[in-house]
Amino acid sequence: MSRYVIKRILMMIVILWCAGFVVFTLTYLTPGDPAMLQLGQEATAEVIAQRRAYLGIDQPYLVQLGRFMVNTFLRFDFGKSWVTNTNTMAELLLRLPRTLIIGLGSMIINVFIGTILGIIAGTHEGKWQDSLVMIIAMVFVSAPDFFVALLLILLFALKLGWLPPYGIETMAGYVLPIISASLGGVAINARQARSAMLEVIRADFVTTARAKGQNEKIVVRKHMLPNAMMPIITGVGGGLSMVVAGTPIIESVFSIPGVGNYLLSGVNQHDYPVIWACVIFFALFSSIAILLTDLCYAFLDPRIKAQYSAGKRKKVK
């Protein structure tokens, strides 16, 4: 198992190098001149040339790429924003906790409520509970984030006065963004959990358990749920890697200075160091999240654990 983890960590380094190369090349190939964009339409060609030289984007591709790879992966220097002149990684880490609160908060809601709704729907297939859950899921998945966010602001901030309409001065400011960001995920998780439950509900081992006279609740909890968890965990793993990317629309509506907003402003203003830092950070976080997901598989599924053990035994032989 430990060899597997070490192997995956080594692979992660290669993935990060590849991500760095790809994101740098893509931004290099993107049409448009960052200097021109930053200085506005009143800047002369001479001033634009000066700015390009200052940013170092007047040099050949290989020189720029080499400098970027060395600075990023050998010196761990992600550079300064071309617009704000601040350290990109420091700024990203400053914003990360706000994004994590929203991301993890909405993920917890997604997983718990989505899974519970999915189980209810799956175990009541064709009944009114199933229809109700699917209707709710349909509404949640169809409603755009920003629309839901505005409705929630109208209700909870304006009409009821319970929560602030924007800002993060207190933790109360996070409630509406978390709810707004989680509705789509609840729907997706509910549908996924329902499908997974329906797959195992007719499995032989479930029929056997029922034939033995097991209580239905025990059948669901001990036999169906652990087997239905695999696709749910896959979804959670994927979702976890998205958590740090933030939700730019939600952050924008609620004026939350998070990572999503930071990346969005970097893209809009061709502030490439911001894009590079964000993408490499996302790649690192995603790699770790996927590794953890795989380890969870091994923990939950004895067959996968056996594969690791078998590999180890084979090696020992």
Added chain:
Amino acid sequence: MKNALVKRVIALASASIMAFSMIGCSATTGSSSSAPAAEAAPAAEAAAPAGEAAPAAEAAAPAAEGLLENGRWNKIIMAANQDPQDLDPDSVNAPVRYNMIYAIYETLFDMADDSSGELKPCIASGYEVVDGATWKVTLRDNVYDWEGNNITANDVAFCFDYIVSTGNAVRFDWYDSIEVVDDYTFLFHWKGEPPAIHDLEFPLSRTIIFSEKAWKDHGESFAKDAVGTGSYKVAEFTPGSKLILEANDDYWGKDILDELEPRHRQNVQTIEFDVVTEASTAVVGLETGKLDICDYVPLAMQEEFATGQYSDKFNVEITVAGDYFYLAPNCLKLDENLRKAIMYAIDNAAVAKAMGGSYVPLKTFGTSYYNDYDASLELDGTYLSDYDLDKAKEFLAASDYDGRELSILIGADEASKAAATMVQTMLLQIGVKSKIDAKTQDGVRTASTSKDGFDIYMNTVGGPNMVGSWHLLFDNEVNSGFTTSWVQDDQLQSLYKAASADATHDAAHMRECLDYVTDHAYFYVVAGTSSALVYPKTITSIGRREGYVTPNCSVYQGQ
């Protein structure tokens, strides 16, 4: 009114279904009900029917309350629709930050707050023209930043070198160098004799002056932890969220505030700028009492503040901005008859309407916002006021138009797209085919500076005054000898120079220039922008700098 009520009830019903079905099972229910704001909301109000629910603003305490003993208003919270991002003094061309950054930093001179284009002393006490291309500038000897650093001529030279070395010296066309004479005197060497003061606007009144020592002491944290000479200090800055400024009690100019421009006043103790990018969220912020001032309330939503349920708390002013949308036909590709056909075929009132509720049609190249605007500059009897399809068809018949598809180059924003779609439809009425070429800002720049980059080009323009906004339109220096519409016309240049030179800058010369432009169909004006400024009734006079609301020089009840 009834429709609005129905809409709101439907909106609330939808929100209730979604929110309560969620919250019914949610683990976060507790946290929402235990929020501090919840305590202020009476249960009866929560239970009241949606349409009759009392506004939360009544329950919430006002953000700013009364005068302090020092005569300043306690606190004012203003919405900012864009993130200032940083407080770095290197960017001289970022209008979004004007009312924030120029409260903490200062410049050598101020362009008069009344948009007259007059130069007023600030850090510099005055200047003397040694010869046309050399100015001798004298600094005040008592200017200190809030860390106690005295500003000297060496600091000024450092700031100019910094701006130039970072490639941010926008509109420094006339600037050549600075020569320090002594601690408080230096020489500006221009590249020639500047024709008008507004040609020196950026070096003189946009370039921020700060202490070299403070800059070196703070390093890169200066962008967030700024040190300026202004009448306000930074108390808290969270990029993307808020900027809180506190009146600087040690302000160097506090005893001569009457001599300085109004923008330096300290009428408020604390100014908070909250970044709220969504106008609808800002409107709720005003309604709930979380915000005091918002200058980008959509016109469609201003009624409830002007005459509706919040009219007892707020004043509303409809403001016209200086910037306006223009059309530039490519004069190298379109002959004069075709240009006139196109312009007579466009109804700018309809285009402005299509662009949304914040746009108004214009009849001249500028708006009433500018100090040098004059009613005599309204171009009645031209294609800007007369939408005439018959005339358009006549000009088209006389033109060399061969049925080709014309490209309309625009930015990728929604207003431009809506305007271009309407123009495209109108051109089709006279049989001119066109396609819309929407690009990002830098893509537009690249295409617009290429002779083959467009047939018709739409963009916005603005300036320190009306004639200043013409620089990007009529001045052939912007495009290597051509105007933005690819015109090379000596007569136009001579008329533009006469209108913009300080000595002959008057309505008669401006009108002469505009008549020439419309006679040759060199440009077209589409629309200007207007929005609603909503501010509390406790402000008796709203302060502005170059159109941007400045809470520190607004006058409050009791002052």
